[in-house]
Amino acid sequence: MVDLVDVVQTLTTPHPLDRYLELIRPTLTARRMRAEVTHVRRSTPGSVTLTLRPTRQWRGHAAGQYVQIGVVIDGIRHLRCYSPVNPESRRDRHIQLTVKAHTGGLVSEHLYRHAAPGLVVDLEPAAGTFRLPAARPDRILLISGGSGITPVLSMLRTLADEGYREPVTFLHYAKSPVLVPHRAELDAIAQAHPNIRIELRYPGRRAADDLEPVTIRSCTEVSGGGYFDYDELERVAPWFADAQTFVCGPNALMDAVRKVFEAEQLADRLHTEEFTLTTVPVDDSDVHGAVSFTASGVRAANSGASLLDQAEAAGLQPEYGCRMGICFSCTAVRRSGCTRDLRTGETGSDPDQPIQLCVSAPVGDVEIDI
Known part of the structure; x- marks a missing residue:
């Protein structure tokens, strides 16, 4: 049986059905999951606790997992990962996030200063292997x-x-x-x-x-x-x-x-x-050549930093979430060249391979499809 939503999608081309539904109500979606902020509490200096009511697609989280949310700031959607603080069996299906405002943190500072009931954010299913086992340990x-x-x-x-x-x-x-x-x-x-x-x-x-x-x-x-x-x-x-x-x-x-x-x-x-990235030392001999961002026509000298940092320094705005290799939001295709995994030091050079920009650094000349 053909999915009815797929049929409707063909009738709403070139935009997905959710683009039209959100004009009626931001949380009215066919496929894309969203959540509405219902309560905001700033009881701890420098942090804010948000209670979110997700759309019907939400299936809950296991204690310890994280969720990725999308927040629109000045017309641009930014993705970030946060761990719910509420119990995994919350019966009202709401999600509680406590967000610490980090200096220079675009999304965390925005939420701390401006989040209010009625704010609607994009939401991804809970993920992550850091979680209580289903069979609880004895201690x-x-x-x-x-x-x-x-x-x-x-x-x-x-x-x-x-x-x-x-x-x-x-x-x-x-x-x-x-x-x-x-x-x-x-x-x-x-x-x-x-x-x-x-x-x-x-x-x-x-x-x-x-x-x-x-x-x-x-x-x-x-x-x-x-x-x-x-x-x-x-x-x-x-x-x-x-x-x-x-x-x-x-x-x-x-x-x-x-x-x-x-x-x-x-x-x-x-x-x-981890909530900060632990990296292996960079060999100075790897810091040479240039990075070509092929989709943008931008080329910049290799600074040795992550490809995400170098793209931003070159004036580009690739999508990202956690900046530590967890959420895969910043994945892009390496067209040519060699890159090093900043977490392990391992290198890869197979052409036309997807890599994570936040945990990859170029070794010599590299072409990335951004």
Whole structure:
């Protein structure tokens, strides 16, 4: 049976059916998924929490996964990836995103300053392998730092909602108590679930540095002191060797956790999610030649940076999302030349191959179809 939507699409050529439906209502779509912002909360300095109501195509997310949203700014659609903070089994099908406004972050700063109820964004299905397993482990350790709290918080809220009864420790690092999102909910979870231990750390901070009184009563807060190490791990989760551990945060925290788990030969029990790109050093001998953006007729000297950075420096505006090789939004075809994967150092030179601009750098002369 021929898809009725396909039939209608042929009648609406040259534009897709959704182009006409959105003129009636932005969230009225046949195929493309969208979401409308229903609530906006700015309770934490420098971040905003958005509640989104997705269209009927939404199938939910697993705790820890991310979604890609498209935000139109000055007539241009920009894609970004954010991890929902709500439990995976939310019955009203809404999505909660807590977005940290990063300096120079076009979309994050726009949402922090201008997001309001009624805003409609494009939405892609949830994705990512950083997630709680369907069969919950017997013990769970959650570690996060800064804005890396978002996927881990979804895991914590999911376990609390499910009535999970095994030991859970949530260890979070932040600069100050006022910068911890959803602090009141963390307190409520700790009070309601004796098996869940919540530990908040503020390295290098003094009590006098707080902008407001600390109100958390059921979470353990420690100011000053050092960062993550083996002794801290033993204090908060002495059973960690028998647990599954999930960590997301800045590179320094991620590296410290990996170092401990590798030393203890527990790397197979550690699950990580990066939100910044870790790259291998670039060999100066690779930085030569020029990059030709064939579809635009632009040519520029190879600076050694990622192809995404070089395209932007040349005045082009290729589509991108995560800028770290996760979402594949910036994929383009390498027509000729050699490129290096910035994450692994591996090179490739097969012609007419799709590559990710954000994690690829040219080695000598390269032609990219942008």
